[in-house]
Amino acid sequence: MPSGSSAKKKKSKRKHASRRPVTYVKQNKKAHSEVISTLHNLNKAIESTKANPSLTKAEKEAHIKELQKDVEEAGGIAVYQVASKRGESKHGSFNSAKWVVKTLKKHKVKPASVEEKHLQLLDVGALDENYQKWKSWICATAIDLNPQSPAILQADFLDFKKDVSQVYDVIVLSLVLNFAGDPIIRGKMLKQARRLCKIDGHVLIVLPLPCVKNSRYMTHDLLKEIMVSLGFTCIDSHDSKRLAFMMFKKSAGAAVTHKVFPKKEMKNGVKMNNFTIVIK
Ligand SMILES: C[S@@+](CC[C@H](N)C(=O)[O-])C[C@H]1O[C@@H](n2cnc3c(N)ncnc32)[C@H](O)[C@@H]1O
Structure with a gap:
C-alpha cells in the first residue's frame, strides 16, 4: 500500500x-x-x-x-x-550521435594512427554539440551553414578544409543530404566526404526512410552502389520506422571508379517521391 x-x-x-x-x-x-x-x-x-x-x-x-x-x-x-x-x-528524441557511438563501438572503430588517442569526427549540419559525452575518446568538430550555438563552426561542408584531405576518422551526414535540395549538391557532398575521410575511416549516413524506400530514383542498393564507386564498403545498415541508417568504410584497397550516376527512374507510383543523388 x-x-x-x-x-x-x-x-x-x-x-x-x-x-x-x-x-x-x-x-x-x-x-x-x-x-x-x-x-x-x-x-x-x-x-x-x-x-x-x-x-x-x-x-x-x-x-x-x-x-x-x-x-x-x-x-x-x-x-x-x-x-x-x-x-x-x-x-x-532522435539524436544520431547515440546510434553513431553505438555503431562505432560495435565495429571497434579506432583512430587511424596508433599515436592518436581520439577519433577525429566531423559532424556535418550539427544542431548541437552532440559528442560532448564521449569527449574522452571522440574529438568532434561540428559545422553548420547557420550555427545555433557558438560551439558549432559556421562552414559550408562543400568548401570545408579545401587545402587538405584525409582529415577525419569519422564523418557524420545525419539528415543533411536530404536537406540539400539539389541532387548534384548531394553527390558533391558524398565526394567531399570521400576526400576528407581517412583511409580506413568511416562515413555514417542517416536519411529519412522515404528517400531510399519510396523514391522513384533512389534505393538502399543504389546508394550503396554509389558509395562503392567512391571507394567505400557498406558495413552496417538498418531502418527504423522513419529513418535509414548506413555506415560505410573507406577501404584501403578499394578502387574509385569515377562512375557517373545520373537521375534515372527505377520505379514509379503516384505516392512516390523524387529524392535522388546525382554523381557527375
Ligand atoms: C535537418 S538538419 C540536421 C541536423 C542534425 N544533423 C540531425 O541529425 O538532426 C540539417 C542541417 O544541415 C545543415 N547543412 C545543410 N547543408 C550544409 C552544408 N553544405 N554545410 C554545412 N551544413 C549544412 C543545415 O544548415 C541544417 O542545420
Whole structure:
C-alpha cells in the first residue's frame, strides 16, 4: 500500500497529467513539421529554379529572389533549425550521435594512427554539440551553414578544409543530404566526404526512410552502389520506422571508379517521391 504522502504525490502527478495540454503538444508538433516541410519545399524550388535550362539568367534571379522572400517569411533557416531541434528533443528524441557511438563501438572503430588517442569526427549540419559525452575518446568538430550555438563552426561542408584531405576518422551526414535540395549538391557532398575521410575511416549516413524506400530514383542498393564507386564498403545498415541508417568504410584497397550516376527512374507510383543523388 502506498504511504499517505506518496499516494498524495501520485494523485497530484495524475492531476497534473490530466491537466497537461495535450493539444498544445500536438499542435506544436504539427507546427514544427509544417515549418520543416515548407522550408524543405522552398529549398527544393530554389535549387530546381537554378537548374532550370528554360529560364534566362534574369528570370532565374527574379524567381529565386521571390522564393528567398518566402523563406524569410516562413522564418528563415534559423526557425527551421529551431523547429528541427525542438522536434528532436520534444517529440522524436532522435539524436544520431547515440546510434553513431553505438555503431562505432560495435565495429571497434579506432583512430587511424596508433599515436592518436581520439577519433577525429566531423559532424556535418550539427544542431548541437552532440559528442560532448564521449569527449574522452571522440574529438568532434561540428559545422553548420547557420550555427545555433557558438560551439558549432559556421562552414559550408562543400568548401570545408579545401587545402587538405584525409582529415577525419569519422564523418557524420545525419539528415543533411536530404536537406540539400539539389541532387548534384548531394553527390558533391558524398565526394567531399570521400576526400576528407581517412583511409580506413568511416562515413555514417542517416536519411529519412522515404528517400531510399519510396523514391522513384533512389534505393538502399543504389546508394550503396554509389558509395562503392567512391571507394567505400557498406558495413552496417538498418531502418527504423522513419529513418535509414548506413555506415560505410573507406577501404584501403578499394578502387574509385569515377562512375557517373545520373537521375534515372527505377520505379514509379503516384505516392512516390523524387529524392535522388546525382554523381557527375
Ligand atoms: C535537418 S538538419 C540536421 C541536423 C542534425 N544533423 C540531425 O541529425 O538532426 C540539417 C542541417 O544541415 C545543415 N547543412 C545543410 N547543408 C550544409 C552544408 N553544405 N554545410 C554545412 N551544413 C549544412 C543545415 O544548415 C541544417 O542545420
